[in-house]
Amino acid sequence: MQILRLHIENFGKLRDFDLELEDGLTVISAKNGWGKSTLAAFIKAMFYGLTYTTKRALKENERKRYLPWQGGAYGGNMEFLVGSKKYRVERFFGVRDKEDTFALYDLNTGLLSEDYSKRLGEELFLVDCAAYERSSFFIQQDLGTSINDSLSAGLSHMEKEVGDLHNYEQAIASLETQMKYFQKTGNRGLIGKLRKERGDVLAELSECRRQEEAVLKWNVQLSEKEQELQGITKEIEALKKVLYKAQDYGQMEAKRVQYDHLRSEAEARKEELQKTAVLLAEFTSKPPKEEELDRCREKLYQLDGLRQQEEYARAKIGEASRRLSVLEEAMDESGPGMILGVMAALLPIVGGILCAQGKGTLGIILILAGVMLLLVGILQSRRHHIQVEQQKKQMSVEEENLKNCEHEARTARKNQEALKKKICRFLQVAEHTGVKELEDRWRCLREESRQYTELKQMYEMQRKEASKSRELWFQYGESLTEEERGITIGAVDRDQNIQRIKIRLRELEEQRETFLKELQGIRHQVAKLLERAEQIPVLEEEEERLTKRLEEAVKEHGVLKKTMDYLKMAREQFSVRYVKELQERIEEYLKSLGIEETREVLVDAGLEIKVQEAGAYRKIGYFSAGLRDLYAFVERLAIVDVLYKKEKPTLVVDDPFVNLDKEKREQAEKMLEERAKKGQVVYFMLG
């Protein structure tokens, strides 16, 4: 590859700048601040473009660093020759890489070329931008200082130039440190710690699971034992029942007798009930109710009362008639005064006689008696008159009374007839039936009714009793077992059976006790085991956490290990790829200088150059400043030869020979001229 000419529109301090380059060596005399670095950066930018980065440091941010000082279009173009084809690349840059423009023209046709993309540098040189930058721009200061630095840092100048190999040891150390965090010798480190913790948890978990298994087994056993216990308990209960029944055989018999008794009683009651029912059935028609008969009885009484009322009325009529006759007769009789008058008249006469006969006293007495009788007679007459008046009044009353009595007798008679008619209808007899017959008929019906009622009541009572008796019989029957209803064991057999049952019961009771103790033990054991088993979820979580952390740690460690392995492999491969060729090139250049024919050069796997001196390989820092610069320059040329397999880049060399003496400088310049025959070189000399 050969750069023909370039035009910088604006790039850093360079503006509207044109430069034509010769094939081979172009020597430019320039002062400090001319813009050599800017020119080198422009050439790089034409091939590789400018990377976009957010880094603010100007040194690391080329896009910012080379922003045109005076503004204007940022970029330019460059014509170059590859083989026989001429191209012109045009690049202009924006603030961001997206704003950049790129165009490649085939100058033979004048048309846009697609021979290369905007990754022109990589495609042309097969080397990335960083490597190009490191290898195609030679600055003396860099050479000198880098050697000095490399001495102090223990890194070779060569390593730095060929890339980041000097970072290798530090990167490996960093990875080893990280790996040691995970795993150290003696099973230390995070992985060891996690493995141990996980192991502990797993052991604990295993123990808990064992306990859980044991719990499950115990539970099965518990369940079986409980079932067996239930079986034993059932058997005990059944045997106890049998024993009880056997022991209470008499009672069982009594129960059966009672049962039979109740049955016969129920049957007897039923029979009685049936008899009563037959008697009741004999009543073709239902007799009147007693209440109705009682009301009929009252009516009969009323009839009798009416009859008596009539009789009484009739008697009163007779009495009144008689009294009326007496009154009429009394009215016809003279009063008692007459007799008394007569007597009163006679007595004084007699008295006077007697007085006259000398019997004065007696005569006087008779005269006084006659006077007395006279007085009495007068009184009697008066009273008789009054009596007559009274009798007249009484007769009038009696006549009225007689009329009333006759009316009363008629009314009673009429009522009697109406009532009797009703009674006859009720008693279902002819109307002409006499009262006595009515009475008889009533009594007969009353008796029938009483009998019917009594039968009915008796029937009801018997029905209830029969029902109750039957109920009792059934209930009692239900409370009895088949065995109790039909017990037929003989006394001897029974006793033997009881003995057998008792023995079996004792055995079973003992078994049950043993079972209960075992069960209690198992339950206690299960409860204890369960406490541990309940820890399973907690331990599983812990195990999961630790496993996850361990997996992550192992994975991380594995990745670090692989990273380290690949880094080592990369280093070896990198070294192998370049070391041998690099050594050959350096030796060629040194031979061409003709100053180091007797010395052997060694490039180690770290791409560090060592030169044999006094029987030992020594780092180039061991030599004088002039030799160091010379070795460094030779290394760079060799590196360019090694790196660029296809097209060689244009080398921009910024006076690297200031430290050389005249002889060596001439030799070096001669070597540069020779090198320029292989590839274009721009050589800046301090003007």
Add this chain to the structure above:
Amino acid sequence: MKLIHCADLHLDARMESGLSKEKAIERRLELLRTFTRMVEQAEKDSVEAILLCGDLFDARTISSRARNCVLDAISLHPQIIFYYLQGNHDQNGFLNELSNLPENLRVFGSDWTSYEQGEVTITGAEFSEKTSEDLLEQLTLREDKINIVMLHAMATEYGSQETGEGISLRVLRGKHITYLALGHIHGFRMERLDEEGVWCYCGCLEGRGFDECGEKGYVELTVDSGKIIPRFVPFAQRLFHKVLVDITGLWTQEEIQRSVCEALTGISKQDMVKVVLTGRVDIEAEKDINWIQKWLEEDYYLLRIKDETTLAFSPEDYQYDVSLKGEFVRLVLASELSENEKEEVLRKGLCAVMLAGKG
């Protein structure tokens, strides 16, 4: 009438979210508490029955705390009928250990068992070795009833050859199912079964890992006018969140942290969060996930950072790189390592070399 459909409580289960030992224990207790809270809520809402559609427990052994907690919840709420259908995780003999079942606990077997709950008929069967292969075909329900069918299985269109692995929705169509209450899947999902009914996974009550993100709870069933109206009720005490944060193009730790913070906006501090960093990140970008973890972990009940970013890396950039780095990249890219391993090895190697270069 109201009922609750819940499932997959997995009481006593281990936590799979990477919680610390203490928080995992606390979380297990929270699972129990959420169950009892649900029963208390059921009491407040006058719920008549709770349908437990499998996997009430998780392990072969149950802690006495979990057993007593469940038994107490059942016995202290005699007015609520608990229908407990065992799932594939309920292999713990919880029922076998009970000498007497609580009066308000109804259980199922490997054949269809039906119970009447008011106007609703609740039918269920458990999948076990004893389960008949044509169990689903055997299901017969009355057309004039409101039918709830309980199952614990994976519902698919055609089912699975292996018994218990899956149930065929095709077979269950036209069988007069009003509501097919399912358990096994830990997220809420409801779809129409046929013209008469729907099938529904209520999901679990609480998530147990970052594979169970989002709202968790139960389904409240309101039976009204011969219909069932299902409503998902979010009930979990804490939620799991997986938050993807694309940090492509970000260079500094500050930018990445800001981006993570923005993505976490609106998430409760009581929740469990997994931040997954994604995108293509430059090899030179400042990215320290340990620092982000430290910086945020105290703000949430659980916070985990996972780096799933890839290197913003172009192999072409190193094609002509004459350096250890270039040699290393070419060597790794040409190696037989897996793509992930290549990425990891490149990341580590380049970082080591470049950091060494920076001194």
